[in-house]
Amino acid sequence: EDQVTQSPEALRLQEGESSSLNCSYTVSGLRGLFWYRQDPGKGPEFLFTLYSAGEEKEKERLKATLTKKESFLHITAPKPEDSATYLCAVQAIRTGNQFYFGTGTSLTVIP
Amino acid sequence: GAGVSQSPSNKVTEKGKDVELRCDPISGHTALYWYRQSLGQGLEFLIYFQGNSAPDKSGLPSDRFSAERTGGSVSTLTIQRTQQEDSAVYLCASSKGLAGGKFFGPGTRLTVL
Numbered sequence: 001e002d003q004v005t006q007s008p009e010a011l012r013l014q015e016g017e018s019s020s021l022n023c024s025y026t027v028s029g030l031r032g033l034f035w036y037r038q039d040p041g042k043g044p045e046f047l048f049t050l051y052s053a054g055e056e057k058e059k060e061r062l063k064a065t066l067t068k069k070e071s072f073l074h075i076t077a078p079k080p081e082d083s084a085t086y087l088c089a090v091q092a093i094r095t096g097n098q099f100y101f102g103t104g105t106s107l108t109v110i111p
Numbered sequence: 112g113a114g115v116s117q118s119p120s121n122k123v124t125e126k127g128k129d130v131e132l133r134c135d136p137i138s139g140h141t142a143l144y145w146y147r148q149s150l151g152q153g154l155e156f157l158i159y160f161q162g163n164s165a166p167d168k169s170g171l172p173s174d175r176f177s178a179e180r181t182g183g184s185v186s187t188l189t190i191q192r193t194q195q196e197d198s199a200v201y202l203c204a205s206s207k208g209l210a211g212g213k214f215f216g217p218g219t220r221l222t223v224l
Contacts, residue, residue: 004153034212043115043202043215044154087154097142097167099213101154 002027002092006102013078013109021073021105023088033071034099035064036087044087047073078109113137115216117203123222124193132188132219136205144206144213145178145188149199157201160186161208193223 005024013019025033032051036044048057050066057064061082063074073086085106089099116135124130136143145157156170160180171177175193180186190197200220204213 036215041217043117043204043217046212046214049212089154097144097159097161098156098170099144099154101146103151103153 002090002095002100004088004090004100004102006086006088006105008105009103010106011108013075013107015079015109015111016077018074018076018078020075021086021107023071023073023102024069025071025088025090025100026069027090027092027100029093031091031093033066034089034091035071035073036089038085038087038104047086075107078107080109080111083107083109115203115205115214117201117216117219119219120217121220121222123224125224126195127192129189129191130193130221132190132201132203132221134186134188134203134216136184136186136203137214138184140205140207140214141183142206142208142213143180143186144204145186146202146204146215147199148202148218154202157188190221193221195223197221198223 003026007022035047038044048064053068055066061076065072085104087104089101118133141162143160146154148154158178159167175191178188200218202218204215206213
């Protein structure tokens with residue numbers, strides 16, 4: 001069964017304290033892995049798509065990496081405005097259009 | 112428009128009433144999705160439209176839920192005889208096709224009393 005697990009559920013960081021969020025997945029044939037940011041009361045905001053192991057994508061203080069079993073979202077020197085819930089989703093070749101979402105990591109960056 | 116829009120942003124209804132939720136996707140996006148997000152849960156897939164193909168309705172939780180997409184653009188999600196467990200945020204997303212990231216709307220928060 002296709003599955004996505006994110007850890008930790010919640011993370012509190014001091015401003016400037018770098019860390020990583022984890023997304024572990026089991027899927028029979030990965031079409032793509034997606035990272036989203038979701039602020040309270042808003043829809044998820046698309047960040048990255050990764051398609052194959054070894055691929056990396058960067059945007060400002062965020063870098064996403066992918067292996068055959070997991071993805072990491074690295075946050076370098078975070079700022080309070082990075083506080084949000086970060087969601088990971090996988091798209092399987094077999095199920096085509098369906099994305100399987102994790103329950104997210106709630107990140108709080110303290111000034 | 113610049114992004115996916117949804118209306119209403121909030122809907123409070125009484126148990127047993129029908130509700131309609133609307134989604135306007137990004138212009139030119141052929142794929143449209145509906146998801147449901149409950150507190151503390153991941154996003155739950157409901158239905159998918161792609162161009163003129165038959166929709167993938169495999170995620171609809173019961174026959175009280177239905178959706179249509181008119182003219183390959185605007186979509187309406189209808190929930191009949193609402194139940195309290197239908198309370199959630201209903202999110203719409205669109206994409207250019209099957210591959211690539213989906214762009215979400217702000218959601219409709221549905222509360223069934």
